[in-house]
Amino acid sequence: MCQVDEDYHEPLQRAEVPSVSKKCVKCKEGTAAVVIRAGDAFCRGCFKEYFIHKFRAVLGKHRVLYPGEKVLLAVSGGPSSCSMLSQVQEGLSQNAHKKLRFLPGIVFIDEGGAVGQSVEDRRRMVAELQAVFKATGFPFHVVPLEQVLDLPSSVVAAAPSPSERAAGAYKVAVGHFIQSDGVGVTLKREESAPADVQESSTHSLQQLIGSAKTLTAREDLLNTLRQHLLVHTARTEGYSKVMLGDNCTRLAVKLLTSISLGRGAQLAQDTGFSDSRYRDIILVRPMRDYSAKEIAYYNRMFCVPSVFIPSLDTKTADKSSIQRLTESFVTRLQADFPSTVSTIYRTSEKLQTCKSSSTADHCDRCLLCMCALDTAVENASAFQATLISEQLSQAKAPAATSAAIPRQNPAPMEPESTAATGQCCSSGGGEDCGKAVGGVGCCSSAKGPESTGLRSLLCYSCQLTIRDMSSVERLPHYILSEAQRRQRRSQMREEISEFLLDEGDEGD
């Protein structure tokens, strides 16, 4: 085994190609049609059964969808989310004891504006999807991404956390539901026509996306904006859960991408089954047990309609963004080693967020991705070292040097103080703190005061994204105003800190 001169003379042999007449591994009768895992071929009928069972099984296992609960299905038009939609339909049409008991609604976010589609193309795609949605009979909402520009700042502000449900609550809820026989819970059919999009808002959305200089940052920004809009739609329409269509291939790519983007601390939430970062709205990923291949085959064989909509990375080369490169890495590896995706995906299953983040103060959350901040690290860390070297290299203007000096003090033990340091002039946006309105004579660093102040409110990865943007002023108003609010608050806390009794238990 472990000799110095190990010799592997035997060449690797390719797996035997199964013969055409191979039978289904399950019923041993039907002619095989799909190879799911290496060597396991299913016939049409068994594949359908397997696929449908898996959806129910994953929902049954996690028990997060309560009977009678309103659940918003986020459908992008792609194969995964359309397949999810058809599985929900399938589940609702089952007989009594197998029936899914939640109330679905559909949301489609039209990103055509950000991707640069023409108005006609967008109309055509929306019309195509509306036809699909109408056929389901579920209420649906078509929301243009432009609406993200007019969101209230409550989207990224503290949300009241719902009271914790006890462990036995699920059974009790099911019991109640069965007794009441589901009476009074009916699907109200509503359709929100797509709001007319002003050309000016499409333009400012394009400017916002365009202000990110790399495709990596652009995709990341688009994801963030999309998620905010999804959560906002769920809140305003009264849904408490949002179902996302991420499949396991997608999640494996996302996991590796997240690590490369510096989002290691947020992995569990980014790729897990349920994601409670928004507290009152829980994001659920029921498709995470299906591979992209299974979904594509199912959709093809059982005629699940999906609409192809180009995205930012359509027709781009492998190396155009970190996301794209990771995807090609995973799919290529998968072609030769069929267990690649499942291995990565199993890893994501084992990840857990540490307890503190769920109880942490809301101010300690990233302004963009709403995950717990990972920037509150000790002085002797790589993160702080990067900051210092960045500050030193930027210290050309005299004002900036003065900002760099306090940085060397052992201040940044908690994010508040980091915020205050980076903030020497964040009151430049000048609200009620009465200082330097208009930011006269403050930092003359290239990034401007807004950027420095804003970055202190972000997690490491979102900071990187913002750094790739030419100007933060193009960010939607709700983000900027919430940033100012948080900065004022931390500033105030700084000012009164001498009078506070104990760091731990002060009530805001």
Place this chain on the structure above:
Amino acid sequence: MAAPVAIHLEFGGGAELLFNGVKEHHLTLPSQSEPWDVKQLLVWIQRNLLKERPELFVQGDSVRPGILVLINDADWELMGELDYQLQDQDNVVFISTLHGG
């Protein structure tokens, strides 16, 4: 000498973008000395149908990983992949599972 083979090609999941957005193609492969297999079909597609960016469709002598191939509605892994010999009236489908097609 093999007779010409009439086949039906279909592209989906965004792969059609590389073919001017045309999803379905009915075509007849010309007669040649040896029978048509999928490997030769890919070369033929690349020469005659593919409109742009060939690296996004083929890699090496196979399709780009992430693009699924179905032959007569069955997984091509069951049919012998590149070595499958095309029959008259066969239906070959290419579906891209990659993000953004």
